[in-house]
Amino acid sequence: MIVRTSREEAEQYGKTLRAGHVWNGSARRVSAPFSARAGSHDDGPLCGLFLGGLGTPVCSRNLEGRFSRWHLQSGYHVNQIIDEAFAGFHWNLDGTCGYFRLAESGPAQFSGVRKVHSLFPVTREYYRPENVPLELVAEFFSPLVPGDADATTLPVWYVSLTVQNNAPHPLEAGATLFWPNFLGWRQQPMTSMDRPERCWPSQTHAGNSAAAVPSADLSPGESVVLQQRRTRFHRPRIRSDMDGQVALYTWGPANHSVTEERCFKAEQNLIERAPRDQGHTLAWAEAAFARSGRLPETGLSWVALWHEALGSAIARSTTILPGESERFDFAVVMDLPLVQFGGGRTWRRRYCARYGSEATRTLEIARHAATHRDSYRRAIDRWHRSVLDGSNPLPASQRGAMINELYFVNGGGTVWVSDWAPQPGPEGEEEPPLLGPGEHTAILEGYDTGYYYYNTADLWPYSWYAIWNLWPDFSRQIFRDLLKTIPLHIPEKKMIYRTDTLAPVLVPGKIPHDLGSVMDDPWHRINGYQMRDDSNLWKDHNPAFILSFFLERRLSGENLTLEEWGSVREAALFMFRQAEDSTSLPLHDEFGDSTWDNLGVRGYAAYSGSFTIGSLAALIRWSEEFQDRSLAEECRNRMKRALSTYMEVLWNGEYFRISDRGKYASCVMADGILGFFLADLAGLGDLVQGPEVELLRSHLEAVHRYCFRQYHNGRYGPLLVAAPGSTRFTGDGGDELQVNEVLPGSAWMTVAMMYHYGLPREASEIAEALTNVIYTEGGLQFRTPAAWNSEGQFRAPMNMRPLSVWLVEAVFRHGKGDPHYGA
Template sequence: MARLGLSALKTLLQGRGSDRQGPPPPASWSRPFGLGWEEPYTVRYASNLDDGPNHGMPLGGFGAGCVGRAPDGSFNLWHLDGGEHWFGTLPDCQFALFERGASGSRAHALAVQPERDASRPEAGQPLGAWSWYPASTPERSSGTYAARYPLSWTTYTGVFEAQVGCEAFSPILPGDYLRSSYPVAVFRWRLTNPGREPLDLSLLLSWRNTTGWFTNTDPAAAVHFRDDGSPEHNYLPAIGRTEGQRNRWVDAGRLKGVLLDGQRSEPLAEGQGQWCIATDAGLEERHPGLRIHRCSRWNPAGDGAELWEPFARDGSIPDSNNDRHSGNDDPASAALAVQLQLQPGESIEIPVVISWDLPVTAFATGSRTLRRYTDRFGSDGGQAAAIAAEALSDWPDWLEQVEAWQQPVLERTDLPEPLRMALFNELYDLASGGTLWTAASPEDPLGRFGVLECLDYAWYESLDVRLYGSFALLQLWPELDKAVLRSFARAIPAADPTPRPIGWYFTQGRGRVEAPRKVAGATPHDLGAPNERPWDATNYTAYQDCNLWKDLASDFVLQVWRTFRLAPTGEDLRFLADCWPAAVTALRYLKTFDANADGLPDNGGAPDQTFDDWPLQGVSAYCGALWIAALEAALAMAQQLQLAMGLDTSAEQREFGTWLEQSRGNFDRLLWNGEFYRIDAESGTPVVMADQLCGDFYARLLGLPAVVAEERARSALQAVKEACFEGFQGGRLGVANGLRRDGTPLDPDGTHPLEVWTGINFGLAAYYRLMGERDTALAITGAVVRQVYDGGLQFRTPEAITAVNTFRACHYLRAMAIWALWATHTGWQPIPGADREALA
């Protein structure tokens, strides 16, 4: 298919309105509206997060906070406090539709009936006066939910006479370093009368004032260890806080809506600010007889009759502008309704926006930052209407741009549709992964950026994980990838001698073992946590002593060279020079672990690499191959900086060249067994490690000299395919991390070896594709995508799944490694917009 220009795209958009009643849009994940899951994946460890499978696509910009609307129509995901998670349905945050025609009248909230609160049986059914939309059953569909991030579609069928559909999105635009941060959700409703008689219709949106809710009320947020040995802190959001809230009408140009305001202190505190719900005031001018109603305040704590009874009677709601301030236990919701009549064959498009302005994210006591979008809208917390107004003005252009950047992926019909679907939808984590994106500063003109490793392991940009998961950021928002790596470069020379207990030893029954938090020269594992001072206090995780890890320095060097060489914006010498001193320091520190002077750092027996529950001893294939690739990358950096910038790097070139010669001479001698590479040189563990040659993948990807000979790489990959993929559950789950050569487990109760890691699998698939083994690459990817999207794990993709239908560590960063497969399959085909110059 030829690529469409913007004008052709506009025509296409106009012809495929959101009232579509046919199949879901191409390359989208879809599910019958409200249909439950019979056997979804469940969590492996009781301490890990498991909100169940009712997850839909998040709405909201990177670092701005987001909300999630589920496949049953409910709003249930609220990531509005940077780095924190709250999951729960607010029934009064909802759309509804009234209809009256020849066959009578009906009104339904456009979600399935919410569950009772089991902790408060006396409260009864939430909003008992409301009528809820029927869920689909295996025999009958009442609609469809579909998502292709950042777009989602909900259609409602078989209940209303009208054709009813909604397209929802936020302006997630590659290469746009401002609009991609906006705290706004756009809902493009389309109503069509397919019958022979007029239809009276009314579309309603109700929304709770939640200002002041999303902040931690536990000022200590003390760290403690879970049963899996990982640290966590207490999060007690102020859910239900009402004092000082007020709602009032707002009219500004094309905007007609309601502001939901709250208390504000000086300086503004976390969680303080505004919400706005609004629609296009021009609808009343363009459609005679159409009327926009607004109710600034109604009580969601009761049965909801004060709003629902007039709405269910004729589609109206009480027009009121009551802006009184709430007291304690005094909740306030607001609503607007668009009431109209449609003649036979007539359609109408109704844009509705929800915006929020919660500018401050707070960390440890006294530490705070402003969000990126405040560079456009200011930091007073009173700009929700301005954000909504821009959305109402510009949403058609935003939608056009979304379609334009997605088009190259949609056109690649040589990639299976489930893979193209997952390419889009795995980007969800950039919004809902506890993401932080700060306002600009002189040192960071695009702000500082970070995504959590996951919600269970709540620390930012784990370097070993982003070795895989940052391929999406690199290809779509490369300046943010550079920002993260610059943060690591600043952190490498820093030190923090604070002693901390190491969690892994507790899980082994070995008592208290302490280590300093950060040793000077060691590459940090992560950029800190949301309850401390992210970017400044690194190495939050204490499950292992990360100062001893043997992959982190190599991971940093390889990512720096990768970003320099392959960013769609071109080679950035300033970035390379900024990171060079840290790369030298990191490699020199890692070389100190070369216990026997063979050129290769030695693993120490305790898990000291990304498989941090899997002990390795002596030289290991995984860390050794990464080390060799990193030395090649460092030599390439040194030569580039000397040639292009006149920097004298001759001493480093001699030093790294000597190490490289030694390492290459010993890697195969110590680890090659004639068919594949042993997991390590000293433990004698008889398994095929799936990701044994990640370093060779990176070297080949970056055009560096390969780590191993091609025939040995192919032999090792064949062993991995037979033992860990085809030999594990017949390949239906994906590639297990490590099995015996015959496909049997070394330890039937093992943790990491028997898990299928989603991001590792996507990285492996990219390696197979790079080596020309397309069918194997697609088979691996297809197996993992099926498990995630058929197993109720969509929009919460975990690190690991098992053969007994359990998962671990949802909302995981590494899964965006699926974009490595796009890179290897297409030869780094650029995405429109990703190569635009970033404007500070």
């Protein structure tokens, strides 16, 4: 039974959403938004949240209400306003009628007061037309319900319009949803920056059509159009990732009038009649709705020619009495069951385990979504309020920023597959996937060249908690896949261009840089970054993975299996071989041999050193659990040597230097103590036994002093690298990256560490600066980049690392801000 949202609940939702991003039309337009550096794509300052389930096709409406970003194929990013996709509203009051699209720019744009509140995964839009006594509230959201993986992976998003009649007369009101048939729209395998501005409808539409469900099979108040793609035999067939069915579905009270137009041409014809007079076109169907609140309902459909872009529409209308309100509900189900990567391998999306992979149960998904729509919305509101009202000391706007950073969870090229779908080719069966044919999950580092990889190991320590905290199965699967790689040896040689040498793809014991690329064959062809530098030489991958994995298991309360311990132990032994025998710390002697791969770090480094020490503490604890006395003893000896060296060569009396030699020997980086922080969060502080908290606090105070305050008085956030009296450095390795930049992923981690070590004022100042740049000054909302600078430039938008903002929450749930910490 559907229990619909009450007016009181709806009002509560509106209050909650005010903590999110606020857009008041042109009054909030960013006057000088940040611009992209060379090599980065730029979606503009109007980006909004994505609509769609985790690991399903998603799209995004911008802040003005126009559909503008498209990830219909997993990992493929398209930025193009497509005005053929829209929601519209018709009204008739005492003989005077009007119509507008739910957008403040573009065709049939709205005129009046419009406000937008976005709090992941909900966008709420308020409309008050000029000189018309009605109010309209539209909500667009996906069922991304924390803790509910089944709901979260549904290929569904909702549109709900609630209309309030403030007139003394009855109001005739109607809502509609127009949607192009995108089936078959496959992207060229290229990065986002190189993609042309206009991709649709510049592809073949051959075979696209639409069907309706017989009225006898529908309940009163229910209507659906099923967009399809047919073969030359006129049968729908699922062969690629853009095959399937898309349902435009509406449901509601039986006294609503429901209409549909299942097929029309999405573009106009170059003929003598005006667009609205060209039958069976979008303009013709929209004009009919604008006049009457009803679609033409011709009942016609046909199969498109290659150059014939088609669309469909559904609508519902009713009469609203004075002082009353009415809600119009729609759902879009994008039942495209397959994921297909550049290498050709095909996988089934997670929801296929329940609904099959033939796209024959699309209406069943739609009805399930309708039945649970209000319960999903309540669950999302409860979660919102639990975060906004929790013990986290951030003000509401910054907590809202933390929630909104989760845009990347369904907007980050995310995939969640149930199993491999082998496709026989001319040469026989495919080779089985290296990491297994079963369930996998993945999220991109970013969409631009150099970042276009899944599950990058150096960013995962910053990002996993945000996902684990809400959908632990997704995060857990990535840890499992990284574990599977540890024993692998991939001897195939790749050219390492910096050194002009050939090196194997992956050596045994080494955590890979990544688990593959969209354009290649994820979970099979892994360590795709093995090209510019030799990622087998990176010194932070193994210790960062071991420590992060330990923290994940501690927070989840799960014990390591014997098989998992075997893999962790092998990774530990490789980490030992990467360290110097006399100090037990890694020595950086190759350019780019850590996550800071554009910094020429030399010698012993605070960052990799703190991770090494933290991971040794984790290994001691695990060794004791598995009664591996020899390894436990070795780890204790190694920690003693490592701590002694770390303190002796890196502590300068004020902070831990980035490295003990070279260009950055006098510089400070907040992340230099990250390993100690994560170890402390994992309850390993008693094993680490140093540095003292006072030294860690002094280090962070120096970061606040030199990286933050010294850099434009903190306006842009903290630099990654600074020194007393120095905030500008020449670039290393052929480019000016990571120096002279604020990295928001690192900066949010800095905020978390400052709260953990008792520096709330400093933490709050940095959090305020970051929130201002992302959501106000920079126009970077819902596309947080890897970095920005004081010149108003950003690099690598839509990046995984800023999910680290959720470590602030971890501090107050599991760290020193938790009253049960250490219990």
